[in-house]
Amino acid sequence: MTVPVIQLQQVGKQYEMAGETFHALSDVSLDIHANEYVAIIGPSGSGKSTLLNILGCLDTADSGSYLLSGNAVASMAENQLATLRNQQVGFIFQSFNLLPRHSVLQNVMQPLVYRLMSAAERERRALAALQRVGLFEKKHHLPNQLSGGQRQRVAIARALVTEPAILLGDEPTGNLDSKTTADIMQLFDELHRQGHTIILVTHEQEIADHCQRVLRMVDGRLVADQRKQSHAGVLESAEQSMLQHTNNLASATRLLV
Amino acid sequence: MHFLHALIEGSRAAFLSIRAHGLRSFLTTLGIIIGVASVITVVAIMNGLSSNIRGQLDDLGSDMVTIRAYTTPDQELLGFRNKLSDSDFRLLQSKLGQVEQISRMMPAFSLGLSVSYGRSSTQTQLLGADSAYQNVVRIYPQQGRFLTAQDDLKRRRVAFIGHSLIQKLQLPANPVGHYISLSGDWFRIIGVAEKRGSLFGFDQDNYIITPFSTATAINGPDNLQVEISYRPKPGADAAQIERQVRSLLRAKAGLSASEPDHFELVSSEKTKAQFDKVLDSVTWVAAGVVGISLLVGGIGVMNIMLVSVTERTKEIGIVKALGATPQFILLQFLVEAIVLSLFGGLIGLILGYGFAALMSLLMPGMPDALVPLWAVVLAIGFTSVIGIVFGLAPAIKASRLNPIDALRFE
Ligand SMILES: Nc1ncnc2c1ncn2[C@@H]1O[C@H](COP(=O)(O)OP(=O)(O)OP(=O)(O)O)[C@@H](O)[C@H]1O
Ligand SMILES: [Mg+2]
Numbered sequence: 001m002t003v004p005v006i007q008l009q010q011v012g013k014q015y016e017m018a019g020e021t022f023h024a025l026s027d028v029s030l031d032i033h034a035n036e037y038v039a040i041i042g043p044s045g046s047g048k049s050t051l052l053n054i055l056g057c058l059d060t061a062d063s064g065s066y067l068l069s070g071n072a073v074a075s076m077a078e079n080q081l082a083t084l085r086n087q088q089v090g091f092i093f094q095s096f097n098l099l100p101r102h103s104v105l106q107n108v109m110q111p112l113v114y115r116l117m118s119a120a121e122r123e124r125r126a127l128a129a130l131q132r133v134g135l136f137e138k139k140h141h142l143p144n145q146l147s148g149g150q151r152q153r154v155a156i157a158r159a160l161v162t163e164p165a166i167l168l169g170d171e172p173t174g175n176l177d178s179k180t181t182a183d184i185m186q187l188f189d190e191l192h193r194q195g196h197t198i199i200l201v202t203h204e205q206e207i208a209d210h211c212q213r214v215l216r217m218v219d220g221r222l223v224a225d226q227r228k229q230s231h232a233g234v235l236e237s238a239e240q241s242m243l244q245h246t247n248n249l250a251s252a253t254r255l256l257v
Numbered sequence: 258m259h260f261l262h263a264l265i266e267g268s269r270a271a272f273l274s275i276r277a278h279g280l281r282s283f284l285t286t287l288g289i290i291i292g293v294a295s296v297i298t299v300v301a302i303m304n305g306l307s308s309n310i311r312g313q314l315d316d317l318g319s320d321m322v323t324i325r326a327y328t329t330p331d332q333e334l335l336g337f338r339n340k341l342s343d344s345d346f347r348l349l350q351s352k353l354g355q356v357e358q359i360s361r362m363m364p365a366f367s368l369g370l371s372v373s374y375g376r377s378s379t380q381t382q383l384l385g386a387d388s389a390y391q392n393v394v395r396i397y398p399q400q401g402r403f404l405t406a407q408d409d410l411k412r413r414r415v416a417f418i419g420h421s422l423i424q425k426l427q428l429p430a431n432p433v434g435h436y437i438s439l440s441g442d443w444f445r446i447i448g449v450a451e452k453r454g455s456l457f458g459f460d461q462d463n464y465i466i467t468p469f470s471t472a473t474a475i476n477g478p479d480n481l482q483v484e485i486s487y488r489p490k491p492g493a494d495a496a497q498i499e500r501q502v503r504s505l506l507r508a509k510a511g512l513s514a515s516e517p518d519h520f521e522l523v524s525s526e527k528t529k530a531q532f533d534k535v536l537d538s539v540t541w542v543a544a545g546v547v548g549i550s551l552l553v554g555g556i557g558v559m560n561i562m563l564v565s566v567t568e569r570t571k572e573i574g575i576v577k578a579l580g581a582t583p584q585f586i587l588l589q590f591l592v593e594a595i596v597l598s599l600f601g602g603l604i605g606l607i608l609g610y611g612f613a614a615l616m617s618l619l620m621p622g623m624p625d626a627l628v629p630l631w632a633v634v635l636a637i638g639f640t641s642v643i644g645i646v647f648g649l650a651p652a653i654k655a656s657r658l659n660p661i662d663a664l665r666f667e
Contacts, residue, residue: 058578058661079582085660086580097575097664101277111579113266116259158579 090159289601292554297609385472
């Protein structure tokens with residue numbers, strides 16, 4: 001078996017509030033492998049975003065260890081963290097977080113600015129990413145000239161353009177209506193089929209239904225980790241039970257006869 | 258990441274940001290422009306004024322001394338008014354040995370009078386003087402001649418006029434021989450003086466000089482108020498001459514030792530010293546104006562920078578989440594601040610020069626706008642430092658935050 005992309009060991013995060021320590025995360029241990037499609041669910045305030053921010057290196061854990069693609073994040077200097085964010089992580093926010101005065105194309109090119117890469121190559125890759133999310137035509141628009149769904153597609157293109165090891169989404173459809181949500185989820189499904197590792201925080205069961213694995217959090221703890229069988233697996237077992245039934249039926253008939 | 262790459266990309270990002278935040282960039286630049294332009298203008302005008310005035314004072318020569326009546330405030334309260342008379346002049350003329358030239362002058366119609374030629378008329382000032390006056394005061398004819406002893410002796414109604422009167426009265430280019438009317442009396446123009454320009458904005462070429470005896474006749478014998486001017490011989494002891502003047506005049510007036518002088522001695526040295534004092538205080542005022550404009554510009558820049566902290570912190574959070582290093586962010590902000598400061602400084606400089614040049618065009622006698630290097634360095638340096646400090650400080654802070662904290666910044 002390959003090394004997991006994400007390995008968390010007893011990760012904790014606390015906040016000091018008015019002299020009291022509040023445990024936003026306690027003792028979270030978890031492995032996520034390449035090409036997994038994971039949902040993190042749980043009540044509001046249960047620590048989902050806190051966990052996802054740590055996974056995306058936007059925030060750091062106070063205790064425990066976190067290995068991202070085998071690298072220990074805790075011991076990293078600021079510049080190494082920046083490189084990690086740039087190369088390993090594609091983060092998609094609920095509120096998009098696009099640069100408001102930069103065009104769609106400039107937004108998507110932005111992560112590549114921090115790499116040694118010619119401007120032409122940057123543009124080529126950004127256009128390819130925009131093509132993937134179906135927004136090639138809008139490349140010269142400003143974010144505020146787009147619908148919410150379109151903005152989120154831009155954000156997804158920006159996350160994709162660096163070919164990251166993991167795609168993280170914190171309620172990526174939280175600001176979108178149900179039709180647009182369906183479109184975006186279709187996009188995630190497709191990205192998953194293409195081999196991406198995707199982790200989504202969500203409130204909605206329908207979104208969790210898209211995923212193969214559902215992590216449930218309560219009060220900063222991981223309380224459930226359910227793996228669904230793949231569609232193929234479900235089919236297989238259905239087939240097998242059918243066969244079983246047929247066999248049973250056959251033997252029963254034989255007995256009767 | 259390589260430094261060169263960071264520099265290129267950081268500058269590119271900076272220019273993009275300057276363009277993207279057009280209004281903010283403009284307002285920042287405006288603050289710098291105001292600061293720099295006003296400093297340059299004020300300094301240029303100050304410089305021009307003082308060099309202009311100094312030059313004119315130098316023209317007067319440093320050794321001329323003028324003696325005029327002086328009434329102390331106490332005497333004035335008692336209704337006294339001290340006078341110097343023609344006999345005082347004669348006394349000094351005959352007794353002062355070390356004097357090269359001595360002359361007397363008397364203002365006539367001291368409140369000013371109107372002079373006319375054809376249909377034009379204007380206000381001017383009439384002086385009575387003797388023929389030596391031109392050598393003491395050093396006004397020389399550009400056309401015609403100065404007054405002679407003969408004019409004085411014969412009490413001729415002749416006029417030696419200042420240069421501006423040609424234009425004011427629409428006299429012919431060479432007005433010598435033409436007649437002008439002074440309060441109904443006709444005076445023949447015998448000469449026109451060389452131009453002197455203006456001092457403190459006063460036209461110094463608007464006057465008429467007529468023979469002393471003529472002016473005496475006009476004023477009447479009761480209204481004589483003589484001003485005596487002299488130049489010491491080269492190498493003579495000026496202070497010694499002054500002492501002699503003092504004792505001669507006091508003795509003639511019969512003043513006791515406790516009484517104050519009824520006259521004063523004014524030398525252009527003293528005038529220069531006084532002027533320097535005035536100039537000093539004007540310089541302080543100008544420095545104040547400069548300081549205030551720099552402050553206004555600086556506060557403007559500061560405000561714009563601080564107002565945009567929230568926006569910029571959020572922006573920094575975004576680019577940090579995308580993998581920007583703190584160094585890259587700082588480089589971008591530094592380039593942005595420097596570009597805006599220099600651009601604003603340059604425009605301010607051009608505007609400042611423009612204003613100063615305009616002023617020197619509008620104000621007669623002002624020399625060309627001259628701005629010393631220190632003023633340029635001070636103005637641009639100060640505003641740039643403000644721009645860079647207040648542009649960079651929030652960026653330094655934000656670039657150290659966790660991306661998530663920068664994104665949450667309110
Ligand atoms: N910067 C902070 N300072 C103090 N407390 C914080 C901070 N960030 C998060 N918390 C606390 O940590 C807990 C977990 O927050 P988190 O944002 O992870 O919840 P969540 O599961 O994402 O909730 P939601 O579904 O509402 O987004 C909350 O109780 C929150 O108040
Ligand atoms: Mg959340």
